[in-house]
Amino acid sequence: MKIGKLTDYGVLVLNHLARTGVNLQSTEEIATATGIPLPTARKVMRTLVDAGLVLARRGAKGGYRLGRSPAQIPLLAIVEAFEGKLTLTECSSTESDCEITEQCSLAGNWVGINQVLGMVLAGISLNDIRHPAGLQRLADSFKSSNEHIHLVSID
Amino acid sequence: MKIGKLTDYGVLVLNHLARTGVNLQSTEEIATATGIPLPTARKVMRTLVDAGLVLARRGAKGGYRLGRSPAQIPLLAIVEAFEGKLTLTECSSTESDCEITEQCSLAGNWVGINQVLGMVLAGISLNDIRHPAGLQRLADSFKSSNEHIHLVSID
DNA sequence: TGAAAGAATACCAAATTAGTATCCATTCTG
DNA sequence: CAGAATGGATACTAATTTGGTATTCTTTCA
Ligand code: SF4
Ligand code: SF4
Numbered sequence: 577m578k579i580g581k582l583t584d585y586g587v588l589v590l591n592h593l594a595r596t597g598v599n600l601q602s603t604e605e606i607a608t609a610t611g612i613p614l615p616t617a618r619k620v621m622r623t624l625v626d627a628g629l630v631l632a633r634r635g636a637k638g639g640y641r642l643g644r645s646p647a648q649i650p651l652l653a654i655v656e657a658f659e660g661k662l663t664l665t666e667c668s669s670t671e672s673d674c675e676i677t678e679q680c681s682l683a684g685n686w687v688g689i690n691q692v693l694g695m696v697l698a699g700i701s702l703n704d705i706r707h708p709a710g711l712q713r714l715a716d717s718f719k720s721s722n723e724h725i726h727l728v729s730i731d
Numbered sequence: 732m733k734i735g736k737l738t739d740y741g742v743l744v745l746n747h748l749a750r751t752g753v754n755l756q757s758t759e760e761i762a763t764a765t766g767i768p769l770p771t772a773r774k775v776m777r778t779l780v781d782a783g784l785v786l787a788r789r790g791a792k793g794g795y796r797l798g799r800s801p802a803q804i805p806l807l808a809i810v811e812a813f814e815g816k817l818t819l820t821e822c823s824s825t826e827s828d829c830e831i832t833e834q835c836s837l838a839g840n841w842v843g844i845n846q847v848l849g850m851v852l853a854g855i856s857l858n859d860i861r862h863p864a865g866l867q868r869l870a871d872s873f874k875s876s877n878e879h880i881h882l883v884s885i886d
Numbered sequence: 887t888g889a890a891a892g893a894a895t896a897c898c899a900a901a902t903t904a905g906t907a908t909c910c911a912t913t914c915t916g
Numbered sequence: 917c918a919g920a921a922t923g924g925a926t927a928c929t930a931a932t933t934t935g936g937t938a939t940t941c942t943t944t945c946a
Contacts, residue, residue, distance in 0.1 A: 757890090757891065757892085758891085758892075759891095773892085773893090776892080777892090777893075777894085780892090780893090787892065787893090788891090788892085789891065789892045789893075790890075790891055790892075791889065791890040791891055792890075792891075793890080793891045793892060794891075794892085795892090
């Protein structure tokens with residue numbers, strides 16, 4: 577129930593790019609600004625570009641910049657860029673790495689939970705991550721909707 | 732962004748105990764019923780007992796049964812029993828395993844996200860896991876509250 | 887008192903992840 | 917056009933975590 581360090585680094589980088597705006601940032605600039613070791617930073621950038629979250633310009637005077645506004649980058653996209661589709665368990669449809677999938681009575685019951693988790697992460701934007709104040713209000717809004725949740729839970 | 736297999740096994744066991752009710756189940760019964768290898772099942776039971784989620788009776792004719800009603804066992808409790816307090820990143824207050832915590836500008840910004848995630852998992856009970864129908868309604872309720880979330884996100 | 891359980895500890899093997907190094911392809915600049 | 921500055925791609929290694937197993941002790945019932 578953690579995100580990988582690379583994912584975390586990804587957020588770090590996106591945060592930096594959000595600050596620097598349209599000015600292209602080289603891998604080295606990013607590495608020193610964030611504290612991420614240079615070779616690792618390369619790998620991170622690769623992933624972010626592949627996911628379309630940042631744009632790259634190659635050649636001399638090249639570098640990276642955000643692909644969209646920070647408000648339009650959901651945490652879900654960042655996580656899934658680094659770790660693949662969000663699934664808490666192994667029994668994710670086709671590729672069932674789980675040995676006991678056959679025997680398991682609640683193999684399919686996780687899809688709903690994955691969906692809920694996904695919606696939550698989709699509702700958190702890079703901006704929310706950067707501005708703790710907004711996050712606090714987000715947390716509060718959930719607290720109130722918790723009553724709703726418990727109503728739904730049947731016994 | 733996955734739960735460990737042991738955690739998953741924990742849910743499996745709890746599900747089984749929810750079915751068998753007050754009848755004490757031995758480790759071997761649990762292992763065969765769930766498909767979990769016997770030695771591993773022992774470890775799982777240990778964790779569940781330590782967390783207070785199941786009660787153990789030792790000696791001959793001993794075994795395990797649920798400690799509380801399935802509706803009162805939140806997924807959050809199960810996860811935290813196996814994986815410790817829910818934190819997406821390493822910078823969890825005191826024990827900062829992260830090398831660049833000093834330099835990191837958003838080290839503290841994750842607490843809010845962890846809280847939100849925790850609330851969500853706290854709102855999902857063992858019953859919700861066992862009954863997919865209820866889960867679907869849960870997902871729907873979130874979909875509607877998503878508007879609210881986006882309103883909060885500032886740009 | 888002995889058999890049937892769970893408790894505790896320690897250990898090993900496998901998988902995943904983080905991190906590094908190296909070489910190639912592109913673009914700007916003069 | 918040449919060369920320097922950059923990102924792209926690939927492959928490898930090391931560290932950590934996780935899953936899984938074995939062994940021995942303690943408790944309880946019949
Ligand atoms: S099949 Fe059952 S045991 Fe295997 S991963 Fe899915 S839920 Fe967990
Ligand atoms: S300190 Fe910054 S980099 Fe280190 S774990 Fe926390 S968020 Fe990630």
